[in-house]
Amino acid sequence: TDNATNTETLPGVDSPDAICGYDNVAPxxxxxxxxxxxxxxxxxxxxxxxxxxxxxxxxxxxxxxxxxxxxxxxxxxxxxxxxxxxxxxxxxxxxxxxxxxxxxxxxxxxxxxxxxxxxxxxDTVAPTSEVTDITPFWQNTSAITIQATASDGTSGLKYVVLYYYNSTDNLTWTGPWTSGNDTTPWSGVSWSFTFLSGSIHYRFYSRATDNATNTEGAPTTNDTICYYNNTYPNTPSSPSPANGTTYTTGDRPSGLSWTGGDINNDLVNYTLYVRASNSTLNASYIHGYTENVTSHSIIFSWSTTYYWKIVATDEHGAVSIGPIWHFTTGAESGGGGPGPSGAENTAPTAEAGGPYMEYVNATITFNASKSTDTNGRITGYKWDWTNDGTWDTDWLTNPTTTHVYTLVGSYTVKLQVKDNGSATDDDTASVTIQALPVIYASQEALDFLNSSFGLEFTTPFYGTDTNGDDVVDTFTDPNHLLTFVRFANVDGSASFLLSTGNDDIPEFFWDTTTNTITPVHHDVGAIIDTVDNTDTKTITMTISVEKANWTYIEVTDLYPDNPDLIVKTVDGRTISSEMLWRKNGKIFILDDPVTEYQIIYSYVGRSLFDVTLELTPNSVHVGADISALITLINVGEPGLVNGTVNYTLYKGGEIVWSSEENVSVLSQKTYTKTISTDGLSLGSYTYKVIYSYSGGQTASAQGIFTVDAVQQPLLENILLWAVIIIIIIIIVIVAVLFKLGYLYFDKKEK
The missing domain is CATH 2.60.40.10 (Immunoglobulins)
Incomplete structure (x- = not known):
């Protein structure tokens, strides 16, 4: 309103001059x-x-x-x-x-x-569990209670699952199958397991899960094994000769027989134990083996009591042991009887060694050197790698040999030895072939890579321990999505640095111990200082990096030909050699970084110069010159180096002449010297170049050349021979003319 009482028209509700709100309440x-x-x-x-x-x-x-x-x-x-x-x-x-x-x-x-x-x-650490050994190995009662031990450090156990494989031949396995889930593992882990019908081998292991959903990985070997067969082979019976038989004079058996068999018609192997005059029968008194045959020929001594028994083993490993029987042979008759003449050869004792255990596709050395012969010598060894009745080797003279199993499983190897009297003996040993230890990426690791990098894995990538040292050393990605950059030992854990592209710059590392993924930042270090310490004979290069958790640091290698290198942080921590690599003129460091590092080259006790020498030609005549192409290479000495080059010519270890000159080298210097052979005698010479620099350090090279006699020019030789030939022809013509009378001497009288 003005002084004349004029008042401005009221604006519309929707057209205010200004607006504001009032808020004094904190969120x-x-x-x-x-x-x-x-x-x-x-x-x-x-x-x-x-x-x-x-x-x-x-x-x-x-x-x-x-x-x-x-x-x-x-x-x-x-x-x-x-x-x-x-x-x-x-x-x-x-x-x-x-x-x-x-x-x-x-x-x-x-x-x-x-x-x-x-x-x-x-809680990223998976719990651990292990199935307790099942005893006895041979099981014939179903069901059984299988127990395990389990533990977890942080969140506690949630449940433990029992897994098993089964096999009818102990070679080809099916599984793994889940059998039970103990959801109250804190009160002890156990499952009731019912065997399948029939004669079957089993392998068991367990996997525990904690309350943080960490699940134990599948083990590389099973925790325990057992064999189930509710029918054993028939117990050997009905011996012949009958138990307690005493033969009359001049009579004795020509062998032994018994009854056996198997209710399931399984193949049965029989082991024959025989001992004279003593009823204690152990492995030292195994006389032989038969396969599905219930008799064995033996020559017995006269007037001797023999004790014997049969052990039957079916094809699934079930064993039935027969009783110990005995009989007594008669005295030898006066007519001599059917007995052998002379001393009787005693069979050798085979010892197959073992038990043997190795990884699949690895070479196993089998050793039969403990086999013995009491009255002769062993002349041959042969082996059946799977005890299938077919010998896989000829007779060998060496007690040791090798074999490679290409399938995982349990095997029986059979050995036969023979002596110089052609008597033989057999022995067997167990062979366990294990799968190479493998660690598969956890589901959590795969999920992280999917969410962070958009990678879809149809099959987990994995690491393999190829040399059996319990450390995975080979990386495989069946999906071909990841590129292996290098192996690293991160805080004692075997880890793989991996890239999602086809380059050698990793984006993360996979820790195979914790089965986790850790992102890696890539940074090119900036060189901020280089110091040459002539007292300690070191060159220290200081670099700065961007601090960002785990970092893959890349920096130029100033002296790539110098192998003496250590890397330290500015606070004195030394980087492990397993976290440090050099390649293509670069230094790579994996570290949870500080901001500065010191890269220290040492040149104590080694030359940082190389000298090369090339003589052209290496064989000349007296008076000709030789060209010496000399190259001085600065491998790691910093800056411009001032030194002295000595040139010395030797013949037979004696100095012919020597000279020297001052030469400065920054990185490399190539030049030519001319060697004159004027005045040199014939023979072989050594030309040596020595470069001396930096407090008595030296580098050298040498070459050899030969000085030969001067030869006449070819044209002069030809003319000489032409004159000689013409003279010879003239002499011959004159001689012929004299002989024919066309030429003669006219003698006149005085």
Whole structure:
């Protein structure tokens, strides 16, 4: 309104001059609850508990490692549109708690208070379990109780699953099959297991899962094995000669026989034990073997009591042991009887060695050197690798030989030895062939790579221990999605540095011990200083890097031909050689980094120069010159090097002449010297070049050339021979003319 009382027209409701809001209430933010345990990277979420008038402008999230630690900033003033973030499990110590809390600021600058925190505990270590040995190995009662031991360090056991393989021939296995799930493992782990009908071999192992859903990997070998057969071969009976038989004078048996068989018509092997004058029968008194044959020929001595028994073993390994029988042979008759003449040859005793155990496709050395012969010598050895009745080798003179099994399983190897009297004996030994130890990527690892890199794996990648040292050393990805960069020993764990492309820059490493994936940052280190210490004979190169958790550091290798290299952090920690590589003029370091590193080259006790020498030609005539092409190469001596080159010519170890000159070299210097042979005698000479530099260090090279006699030019030789030939022809013509009378001497009288 003005002084004339004129008043402005009231604007419309929708056309105010200015607007504002009033908000003096601070926002209240809340965290979304977390599960008690986490075993992989996880999502932390929050929201506004009470919506504010002006709206949320930003969030600040703090974290705390451990129950008594201090709160530290994690996310500061992040946009109001962000209400979650991924926490890397690697940032939390195994078995420790990590907590989070959030604070909100609204658009009126009202700052809320810290809301209630939420917590979780890292548990990335899988529990362990092992099935207790099943005894006895031979089982004929179903069902049985199978027990196991199991433990977990952090979240506790949730359940333990029993797995098994089965086989009818102990070679080809099917499985694994799940048999039971013990959901109360804290009170002891056990399952009731019912064997399948028939004669079957079994292999068992267990896998435990904890409350953080970590599951134990399948073992490379089974925890325990057993064999089930509810029917044994028939117990040997009806011996011949009958038990207790005493033969009359001049009579004795020509062999032994018995009855046997198997109710399932299984193949039965019989082991024959025989001993004179003593009823104690052990492996030392095995006389021979038969296969499905219930008789054996033997020559017995006269007037001797023999004890014997038969052990029957069916094709599935079930054993029946017969009783010990005895008989007595008659005295030898006066007519001599049918007995052998002279001394009787005693059969040798075979010893197959073992038991043998090796990985599939590995070479096994079989050793029969403990085989003996009491009254002669062993002349041959032959082997049946699978005890299938067919000898796989000819007679060998060496007691040791080798064989490779290409399939996983349990085998029986059979040995036969013979002596110089052609008597033989057999022995067997067990052979266990194990699969190469393999560690497969966990589902958590595959899920992480899928979420972080978009990789879809149809089959887990895996690492293999190819040399049986319990450390995986070979990486395989059947999906062809990952590229192996190199192997690393990360804090004592076998790990593979891997790339998602076809390059050699890794994006993560796979720890095969924890079966986890850890992202790796790539950074090219910047060289900020190089210092040559002539007192310690070292060159120290300092580099700076960007600190970002685990980092694959790449830096130029200033002296790639110098093998004496160590890398240290500025606080004095030495980088392990298993975390340090050199390739194509680069140094690569895997580390959870500091900001600066020192790369130290040492040249104590070694030459940092190379000298090369090439003589052209290497054979000349007296008076000709030889060209010496000399190259001085600075391998690792820093800066411009001033030195002296000595040139010496030797013949037969004696110095012919020597000279020297000063030469400076920065990186490489190539030049030519001319060697004159004027005045040199015929023979072989050695030309030696020695470069001396930096306090008496030297590098040298030498070459050999030969000085020959001067030859007449070819044209002069031809003319000489032509004159000689003409003279010879003239002489011949004159002689012929004299002989024919055309030429003669005219003698005149005085």
């Amino acid at each position: 209240i933010a809340t965290m979304t609850a977390l599960s008690v345990y986490k075993n992989a990277n996880f999502l932390v979420q929050w929201s506004v508990g009470v919506e504010v008038t002006s709206g949320v402008a930003s969030w600040t999230v703090q974290c705390r490692n451990g129950s008594g630690g201090s709160w530290t900033a994690w996310l500061t003033n992040v946009s109001y549109t962000v209400r979650s973030a991924t926490w890397l499990i690697a940032n939390t110590t195994e078995g420790h708690m990590v907590s989070f809390r959030v604070l909100a600021v609204d658009n009126a600058s009202n700052c809320g208070t810290w809301g209630a925190s939420v917590s979780t505990t890292r």
